Every structure is written in structure tokens, then in C-alpha cells.
Amino acid sequence: MKRNTKVSTAVIRRLPRYYRQLSELQAAGVVRISSSALGRSMGLTASQIRQDLFCFGEFGQQGYGYKVDLLKEEIGEILGISQGHTLIVVGTGNLGRAIIRNFRFSANGFRLLAAFDVDPAVVGTEIAGIPVRHAGGLEDFVAAHSVDVGLLTVPIAAAQQMGDRLMAAGVRGIWNFTNYELTCTRQDVVVESVHFSDSLLTLSYLISQREDMEGNQ
């Protein structure tokens, strides 16, 4: 009795956390878990977890709970992990290279096809086995390989322009690591941003508050 009608952002943002937690439970050899135990381990209420899952279907057994591997599999399916998404990296500066080398794309259902840059010193080389191509060939490559996502790690001054090119070339999503609020010119393209600055400033606020409270005591 799926009723996938308009799942809220709040729910969507929790799905990857469920997936991560279930992976850890699975690795720890846990076979079954109840909504209340899962909630306790994640700082959520049992009600919220059941309500979240209710958006997508019925994955548990009354009186028993959820089978960890099954639920993980189902959530992975909802997230699209088995869809074989493809991705390219645009910009091979320090951060771009680090992500190419470190990030487990395949564990998240993505296949990294190539990297792009304009610097003649890196074009033609490989990073962790991934070929670096000249940015001039971006459009042709995206079309030829039907690339799903472009990871953007270019200097902030080039962000919007390269974002526009990716969208025009036909990617379906942009994973934005520039500290720039990318304007999405195409309705059919999703922009997901990782803003380091926003994260650190949030932390800055929280520890400053704490400090103030101590001062007031």
C-alpha cells in the first residue's frame, strides 16, 4: 500500500541516515531490530521511524520488527543505489583530487567516469585511475555517456558558468562543492550543495552560545 505522494524533505534527508545506521548494524551482525531500538540508536522516536517508512511501504513484521538486511536493501532501493548512476568530476584542485581518491562512489551506487579540468598540466593524466580530460570536451562526453551527475569543485568564480554548462549538457543533478549558491536554470535538474562554510558557521554559533551560557551562570 505504497503512497509515495509527495514525501517531505525532512523524511528524504533521514533516509541516508537510516541506510548508514542499518549498514553498521548489519556489519555488527545484528539480524533484527525494532523501530524503538533503531530510534534509540539514532536519536529519533519509534513513531517517527514507522511514520517515515510508511511513506514507502510495509517493511516490517508485526510483533517482530524489521530484518536489518532486508530493510537496508529496501531503503537502498528507494535511494536509487542500484540504478547504476554515473558521475563526472569537474575541477581537479585539491578538493576534487581528494574526493576522487577517497570517496567510495561505488558504495553509494555511483560510477565515476572521468574528471575535467582546464589546466594543461593535469589534462591527460590520471587520478586514482580516473582520466582527466579537457573541460572543452565536457558537453560531448556528457551526451555520449549520458552522465547523470556532475560534481562541481571549480573555483567560485567559474562555478555558475560550469554549472550552466553541465545543466545544458544534460546532467540530471549537480553535486555542488563550491561555496557558491548555484542558481538552477533548468527545472529538470537537481542541485545538491555541500557548503563547508555553512556547516562550520553553524558549529561556530553553537559553541558561541554554549560559551555565553557558561558566562551567564
Added chain:
Amino acid sequence: MKRNTKVSTAVIRRLPRYYRQLSELQAAGVVRISSSALGRSMGLTASQIRQDLFCFGEFGQQGYGYKVDLLKEEIGEILGISQGHTLIVVGTGNLGRAIIRNFRFSANGFRLLAAFDVDPAVVGTEIAGIPVRHAGGLEDFVAAHSVDVGLLTVPIAAAQQMGDRLMAAGVRGIWNFTNYELTCTRQDVVVESVHFSDSLLTLSYLISQREDMEGNQ
């Protein structure tokens, strides 16, 4: 008439975005802006912006709007940018090095004091002018320099252990880049995580949905 009593997470997460947007407006030479214009440029309602600012005080002028530089300054103050926070990086792998080299800590009010690692090959060297010290000296250093934040970029297997050490050593916040849900053992320490995986899986979900919808049309 500040009424700082319990500001919600939703509001706090928007503060860095306001700050970023105001910085861009300032750079573009914009002097004054109304809540409706700011909202339009950020995809928020004027009401929400006024309501958010209302949590912290009165920063505008009726009939006129907000002075961009003044409001930016005030929000920076709320975020704690001028508090001279200090920070160390724990783990100098690809990502740690990239962040040390790229990230504009000072622009966010942080001073990067040192990096820590266990690899004898990097201990004693410098990365972008930042000395790399042995992780064994972590506790002494944190105490001696009263470090506010520890940026965690160690392998996932060492994440909790190094997190615990940072907390015990006396940091007030941990900026967690490991793909691990750090358990916060101390009530007086804030953990702020940047989970690349969660972000990419959210994007994966959103483009998969889009695909499904196309298929149904």
C-alpha cells in the same frame, strides 16, 4: 528587545546562508535590501526572514529595509565570527590536506593552529604553512592552546576513538568529516558532521524520483 530564548535549528541553519548572501550582495555593491527582495533572491518568504531576524533583535528600519553591511555584520556577530575561535585538523589524508590548503578558515572567523597525524612520513612537515604534529601530543596541545574545535578526517575505524580523545582533551566542538555517526559522550561538546554520503544519496533519490516521473508520463 532581543528574545534569544531557544532559537530553532531551522533558523540557525539559515543564518550562514543569510551571511553568505549578504556577503555577495555587499561585494556586488548593494547598499540596502528589503526582506522581500532578500527572500526572492534566496527562495524564502519575506515573512520568514523577518521572523528569523526577530529572534535576535531589530536590525532594519521601517519604510527602508536593511543596510546590507550592517545586517551582515550583525549576523556575523551572532554566528560568533569575531570570537577568534581556534581549530586543529586531526588526520592529514587527501581530504585533510585539501581542506587545510583550500578552506578559508579566517573568512569564517577561525584560526587553524596545527594538524595531527600518526604517519611518521608527514609528522614534522608542513602543509600550507601549518605544522603537522604527532597525534600523541594531541591532549597537551589542546590544553596548552585552548583549542575550540577539532576537525576530524581520520579513517572511519579511528573516528570514534579520536573523537573521544578530542572531547576528553577539552575541545568545545568537533567538525566531523568521517562518514561515521560520532557518538557524543560529553554533554558540553557539539558535533557537527559533513556526511558526503548522505548528501550524494539524497541527490541520488531526487534524480531517481525525477526519472520515475518521466517514465510515468
Added chain:
DNA sequence: TAGATTGTTAATCGATTAACAATC
């Protein structure tokens, strides 16, 4: 002054929590 826009309270909307019958 007239027009614009804020600060602030009230109304609405949506998300979280509670409750409980269904059922394993």
C-alpha cells in the same frame, strides 16, 4: 504627508508524537 517596510502578533500549515487496532 504618502508610501514603504519593518517588528510583532495571530492564523495556518506541516511535521512529529501519541495512540491503538491489527497481527505476527
Added chain:
DNA sequence: TAGATTGTTAATCGATTAACAATC
């Protein structure tokens, strides 16, 4: 069966939006 726990609806809570008097 009795106990546990889900799926699902109803109640509550909090966040967003609307409204408007205050005032620049």
C-alpha cells in the same frame, strides 16, 4: 495463547505564513 511490535489514524506541537499597526 500472551507478548511484542507493526501499520495507520488522530492529536499535538512547532515552524511558516499572513496580517497589520507602528514608524521611518
